[in-house]
């Protein structure tokens with residue numbers, strides 16, 4: 130029996146071995162799970178036993194039971210949703226974060242991990258071209274990053290009309306009108322719902338899903354003049370990276386119009402904002418830095434393991450006002466801004482540390498190359514799809530997203546057949562009235578060979 134000093138060795142070694150096996154098998158294993166949730170529960174054992182078992186045995190049995198139910202999301206040919214891969218350094222750093230088990234709420238209590246997180250946040254703001262003085266924090270994802278940013282927005286715009294939501298709440302507060310492009314991500318809706326701001330006013334977009342500045346101007350002018358909340362506070366939500374087209378809103382124009390009307394501007398840039406890190410692609414998000422707040426993810430484009438979202442706010446005051454938590458027993462930082470004052474959580478893992486590791490391994494040029502590489506693979510994929518009979522690429526492929534239309538065919542059936550074929554995965558959707566198969570290139574491992582075999586898989590499926 131191992132003694133207490135080394136009780137961690139065997140289970141951790143087992144976990145490392147099993148993780149390596151999983152990663153080694155990834156490129157070749159079929160993408161879809163081979164079993165469903167009920168079978169996995171059976172394999173895990175449905176009843177909690179009276180007696181426990183050895184830690185290493187648990188790790189091994191857990192892996193054996195769960196693995197058939199794993200989907201190979203990190204496969205270089207997984208193009209579903211917007212799913213990043215995982216690079217070695219952030220994955221290993223994530224293990225360390227767990228082993229260190231720091232509650233990373235307060236910078237002076239856990240200076241080690243907070244130093245890495247703060248640098249990762251600063252470096253990210255720098256890469257994304259955000260203004261000096263911007264403060265960023267690590268959230269679980271862009272959904273919560275949207276929530277945190279919009280909480281800061283709510284506080285700021287109400288403050289400008291003399292209402293303090295931190296004291297008086299929002300019941301009875303001046304009405305805030307929120308505007309968003311009609312192809313905004315649903316996570317913006319859920320953030321607004323949590324904040325009691327209701328459904329945004331949809332602003333019409335163009336054929337690539339980009340907000341039309343003229344429509345924004347008209348919507349703001351109309352609601353300034355009449356209707357509930359006329360002339361009152363306003364928030365405009367823009368988007369960097371439409372999940373169907375990859376296109377970004379015309380920021381310079383839209384932000385000028387929104388600021389002119391006194392609105393706070395928030396940018397949901399879960400994956401699209403990373404275009405700013407590439408000299409070649411930066412033009413896609415030009416002007417995004419003029420906004421007041423931003424949400425993005427490290428677990429998508431940057432290929433950091435889950436979960437790693439990032440919220441950034443140009444003026445830290447409303448962010449801190451919205452997030453801060455004070456108590457006699459919590460030593461507030463003498464300098465700087467605690468993680469607990471940047472994001473929702475008090476107790477929190479140091480989830481920004483893997484982003485530090487990712488940025489440190491890549492460097493500035495490596496991040497640019499990563500982003501460029503995804504866009505190059507998306508172009509190659511689009512090119513191959515266009516060459517197939519009856520296949521049309523419906524979006525301008527400017528970034529990482531490709532939407533394919535199939536003349537006279539059932540797209541859901543094609544997606545299912547692709548899934549059964551096992552080599553590549555893409556998801557069906559509808560975009561601008563058309564059934565589409567959506568490919569998102571978000572994994573550093575998607576190279577020319579991966580694109581070629583994904584295209585072969587699509588050809589095989591279409592030939593049936």
Ligand SMILES: *Cc1c(COP(=O)(O)O)cnc(C)c1O
Pocket residue numbers: 211269270271272273314316369370371372397398399400426438
């Ligand atoms: C993925 C995504 C989100 C949500 O991000 P999570 O990290 O999944 O919470 C929000 N907006 C856009 C544009 C996205 O692509």
